Amino acid sequence: MTVPSSIRSMIQQSSGVVLILGALSSAFFAERFLDLERPSQARAEALAYLPKGEYLRLASLGYRQIVADIIWLQAVQHLGLRRDTNQGYRWTYHAVDVLTDLDPKFVAAYQSAGTILGVWAGRNEESVAILEKGMRNNPEVWQLPFLIGYNYFYEQCNPSASAHYLQIAAVLPGAPEYLSKLASRMTVEAGDPQAAVEFLERFLRQTRDERLREVLTDRMKYVLQERNLRVLERAVQGYSATYHKVPSKLEDMVTARIIDEIPLDPFGGEYFVDTKGEVQSTSRRDRLRLHQHVSCQWRSKPSDVAIQ
Amino acid sequence: MDAITIEGLTKSYGADWPWRSPIIALSDLSLSVKQGEIYGFLGPNGAGKTTTLKILLGLMRATSGSAYVLGKPAGDVRSREKVGFLPESPYFYDYLTAEEFLGFYGQLAQLDRSNISRRVTELLELVGLSGARTRQLRKFSKGMLQRVGLAQALIHDPELIILDEPMSGLDPIGRKQVRDLILGLRERGKTVFFSSHIISDVEVMCDRVGIVVHGRLLANGRIDELVTHQGAQSVEIVCRDVAIADLPLISARATRVLQQGRQCLIVVASEGMIEEALSEVRKQGGKVVSITPHRGSLEDIFLRQASGAEPNPHIQSRVA
Amino acid sequence: MQAIAVIALNTFRENLRDKILYNLVFFAVLLIGLSVLLADLTIMEHHRMIKDLGLAAINLVGVIIAIFVGIGLVNKEIERRTVYTIMARPISRTTFILGKYCGLGLTLLINVLVMLSVFLAILGLYGVPITWTLFQAVQLVFVEMLLITALALLFSTFSSSTLSAIFTLAFYVIGHLIGDLKGLMENSQTVVLRRAVAGLYYLCPNLEMLNIKGQAAIGVAVPVTYQTLASAYGLSYAVASIVLACMVFQRRDF
Numbered sequence: 001m002t003v004p005s006s007i008r009s010m011i012q013q014s015s016g017v018v019l020i021l022g023a024l025s026s027a028f029f030a031e032r033f034l035d036l037e038r039p040s041q042a043r044a045e046a047l048a049y050l051p052k053g054e055y056l057r058l059a060s061l062g063y064r065q066i067v068a069d070i071i072w073l074q075a076v077q078h079l080g081l082r083r084d085t086n087q088g089y090r091w092t093y094h095a096v097d098v099l100t101d102l103d104p105k106f107v108a109a110y111q112s113a114g115t116i117l118g119v120w121a122g123r124n125e126e127s128v129a130i131l132e133k134g135m136r137n138n139p140e141v142w143q144l145p146f147l148i149g150y151n152y153f154y155e156q157c158n159p160s161a162s163a164h165y166l167q168i169a170a171v172l173p174g175a176p177e178y179l180s181k182l183a184s185r186m187t188v189e190a191g192d193p194q195a196a197v198e199f200l201e202r203f204l205r206q207t208r209d210e211r212l213r214e215v216l217t218d219r220m221k222y223v224l225q226e227r228n229l230r231v232l233e234r235a236v237q238g239y240s241a242t243y244h245k246v247p248s249k250l251e252d253m254v255t256a257r258i259i260d261e262i263p264l265d266p267f268g269g270e271y272f273v274d275t276k277g278e279v280q281s282t283s284r285r286d287r288l289r290l291h292q293h294v295s296c297q298w299r300s301k302p303s304d305v306a307i308q
Numbered sequence: 309m310d311a312i313t314i315e316g317l318t319k320s321y322g323a324d325w326p327w328r329s330p331i332i333a334l335s336d337l338s339l340s341v342k343q344g345e346i347y348g349f350l351g352p353n354g355a356g357k358t359t360t361l362k363i364l365l366g367l368m369r370a371t372s373g374s375a376y377v378l379g380k381p382a383g384d385v386r387s388r389e390k391v392g393f394l395p396e397s398p399y400f401y402d403y404l405t406a407e408e409f410l411g412f413y414g415q416l417a418q419l420d421r422s423n424i425s426r427r428v429t430e431l432l433e434l435v436g437l438s439g440a441r442t443r444q445l446r447k448f449s450k451g452m453l454q455r456v457g458l459a460q461a462l463i464h465d466p467e468l469i470i471l472d473e474p475m476s477g478l479d480p481i482g483r484k485q486v487r488d489l490i491l492g493l494r495e496r497g498k499t500v501f502f503s504s505h506i507i508s509d510v511e512v513m514c515d516r517v518g519i520v521v522h523g524r525l526l527a528n529g530r531i532d533e534l535v536t537h538q539g540a541q542s543v544e545i546v547c548r549d550v551a552i553a554d555l556p557l558i559s560a561r562a563t564r565v566l567q568q569g570r571q572c573l574i575v576v577a578s579e580g581m582i583e584e585a586l587s588e589v590r591k592q593g594g595k596v597v598s599i600t601p602h603r604g605s606l607e608d609i610f611l612r613q614a615s616g617a618e619p620n621p622h623i624q625s626r627v628a
Numbered sequence: 629m630q631a632i633a634v635i636a637l638n639t640f641r642e643n644l645r646d647k648i649l650y651n652l653v654f655f656a657v658l659l660i661g662l663s664v665l666l667a668d669l670t671i672m673e674h675h676r677m678i679k680d681l682g683l684a685a686i687n688l689v690g691v692i693i694a695i696f697v698g699i700g701l702v703n704k705e706i707e708r709r710t711v712y713t714i715m716a717r718p719i720s721r722t723t724f725i726l727g728k729y730c731g732l733g734l735t736l737l738i739n740v741l742v743m744l745s746v747f748l749a750i751l752g753l754y755g756v757p758i759t760w761t762l763f764q765a766v767q768l769v770f771v772e773m774l775l776i777t778a779l780a781l782l783f784s785t786f787s788s789s790t791l792s793a794i795f796t797l798a799f800y801v802i803g804h805l806i807g808d809l810k811g812l813m814e815n816s817q818t819v820v821l822r823r824a825v826a827g828l829y830y831l832c833p834n835l836e837m838l839n840i841k842g843q844a845a846i847g848v849a850v851p852v853t854y855q856t857l858a859s860a861y862g863l864s865y866a867v868a869s870i871v872l873a874c875m876v877f878q879r880r881d882f
Contacts, residue, residue, distance in 0.1 A: 063684050064842060416631060
């Protein structure tokens with residue numbers, strides 16, 4: 001029996017189509033499995049093995065910005081995942097160092113990496129180092145020294161270093177006027193929570209990144225709470241001095257005209273005074289009093305903040 | 309003034325590097341082509357015909373010797389002003405249409421616009437391609453390419469037309485067309501210099517021919533003289549009413565004998581043996597049907613020349 | 629002069645019919661597609677990347693055309709024997725070379741202009757501020773293309789397409805490396821090596837001189853003096869290559 005040639009050619013064609021589809025789908029599934037083999041953490045870690053910037057610079061043949069952009073695009077994907085541990089950001093400094101070797105003018109990369117390394121990852125030396133590199137290459141951008149100033153103030157408990165950088169930022173074109181004032185307050189009233197609140201407010205005002213705003217807002221609440229607690233404690237001391245006893249409740253101090261009112265807790269809790277005269281908040285059981293400076297209260301447990 | 313004068317032309321390749329022994333493509337070639345004649349340049353493939361043409365057109369430089377085209381030294385830009393050229397198995401810009409193609413060469417010849425469109429129409433008519441005017445050359449058959457190439461060579465109405473194997477690859481009708489075209493050019497007083505390795509093409513139209521083998525000019529003159537002189541290569545005798553078996557004498561000396569029914573075919577090697585064969589056939593009462601002397605084609609001559617170490621001294625003497 | 633124009637226009641026509649300008653579609657799709665894909669980024673990064681991408685794509689597409697069309701410019705004519713009937717005309721070889729070069733130059737010019745318009749249109753679409761520096765960068769990119777074309781033309785007069793491609797690519801790569809290489813070598817202890825690199829530095833065109841894409845993308849202009857000098861630098865190399873190409877071609881047998 002002979003098959004008509006038209007049917008034969010149809011069979012040939014359709015078997016070709018089947019073959020193509022088969023090959024494509026096996027490639028697709030292979031890729032899925034390969035993806036599973038390499039979790040995103042591993043892919044992010046791969047950025048740590050980028051060749052040094054000076055070599056990559058040679059290899060990119062005048063297309064340095066594009067190579068820098070590509071590295072940044074990869075880095076941004078992983079940065080966006082907000083890994084909670086310090087170790088999760090091991091690769092970040094190297095990747096950003098390489099890409100800013102390729103394109104030293106990539107201000108956005110310095111800014112984001114500097115912020116994330118400091119605020120989320122607690123890798124403060126790296127944060128400051130990458131921002132300082134940015135400053136060297138872009139001395140006209142005030143945001144870079146501003147971010148270093150922030151890092152020194154909040155993450156490293158070093159208001160004088162912070163003030164130094166804020167002063168650098170203050171004289172650069174486009175810098176907000178309050179920076180110089182802020183800088184001088186850093187030096188004079190290093191432990192003043194009011195200064196810290198202002199700093200945070202300013203920072204918050206010029207930040208558009210939602211995730212970062214969230215962290216900063218949170219942080220501001222801590223500072224406000226701490227400020228309130230200090231105000232109340234000072235009041236308790238005043239009350240004790242006058243009445244020779246600890247107030248049984250905070251409202252007693254309002255009645256005694258030592259304070260006008262009891263401030264609201266930013267976390268929605270209630271303030272109360274314990275028998276030893278220490279003021280606490282119901283929203284927060286473990287008030288950290290390890291440090292003199294309010295700005296340093298989270299230093300011992302950086303992850304504590306980042307996870308909030 | 310002769311249209312082409314070549315004196316002592318020598319071309320060797322590969323001499324640029326000391327460790328390579330040069331290949332001699334042309335050796336001491338001299339000839340001249342008179343104005344208004346058709347000159348056929350004959351030779352087997354690789355004999356140096358194309359090399360000679362290329363030197364004349366300035367596509368190549370001679371190692372030594374001189375060549376003049378229309379009175380100007382070959383290679384000089386102005387020597388090519390009144391020359392048309394069709395290369396062997398022409399390759400052209402195949403993305404152009406026939407019209408654009410001819411127009412391009414018209415512009416290169418610095419014809420003005422109106423002149424170009426008139427000449428393009430005329431020439432497409434002449435080579436029978438009017439219908440393919442707006443077709444791209446990549447869709448042309450080989451014969452059409454040859455013809456449009458010829459039109460290209462004629463676009464600026466040149467004095468001297470140089471054609472490299474103009475008839476190769478053409479069908480019999482195409483050959484006749486090209487032949488008529490070349491003859492028509494002579495009637496209008498043009499000079500045609502063309503190369504070929506096919507004797508029949510040359511025979512019918514050339515005034516004179518030159519034969520080149522291994523880069524040497526072996527003969528230069530009227531074609532009938534040259535070929536006749538070589539004598540017949542073989543003679544076929546067909547006779548009737550006689551059997552091969554009855555012709556022992558001639559069978560022994562013939563190159564080939566063949567019996568086909570009542571007829572028999574005897575092939576002998578030279579004209580001198582014809583009489584001998586005929587007398588034996590007659591003696592046996594046979595009738596002679598035909599005697600056909602086969603002149604060797606020029607290729608046969610070339611092959612013989614090529615295999616022989618030295619050129620035929622007789623022919624050599626005729627060159628002078 | 630007229631013959632140069634005739635050959636140039638025919639070369640341009642060849643490029644058109646070879647559908648070389650189709651690359652523009654590829655360019656436009658690439659640029660528009662990536663711009664859309666990158667729209668998730670912050671505004672600042674998005675603008676920057678569109679500009680980086682546009683300039684790099686204009687550069688890359690132009691250089692690819694310059695190399696891969698340039699290497700066939702003369703060599704293809706000889707291999708395909710189309711050169712016979714042209715050189716059998718009263719045309720000097722220099723005329724032929726100049727005509728071929730100008731033809732590809734014209735193709736590149738039109739290509740770059742169209743790419744630039746697409747680029748500017750996309751910038752306009754995303755509201756990216758268009759700065760004068762972008763034009764500066766593209767102008768120097770065009771000089772780079774003219775230079776690469778001249779080199780490709782030079783190699784195509786004496787070597788096959790494949791070899792010409794390798795040579796031209798090598799010059800392109802060395803041209804971008806040589807500045808950094810010289811910098812690295814300046815501290816070298818080996819005098820011979822240092823001299824060799826210095827020699828190479830002055831022999832090869834330093835293509836980084838023509839690369840201001842990075843600063844152009846962030847809007848930092850170069851002085852007009854630099855622009856003029858860099859253009860003159862690139863064009864001088866191009867002229868030298870073309871003259872050398874003419875000299876080589878003059879001596880060639882077909």
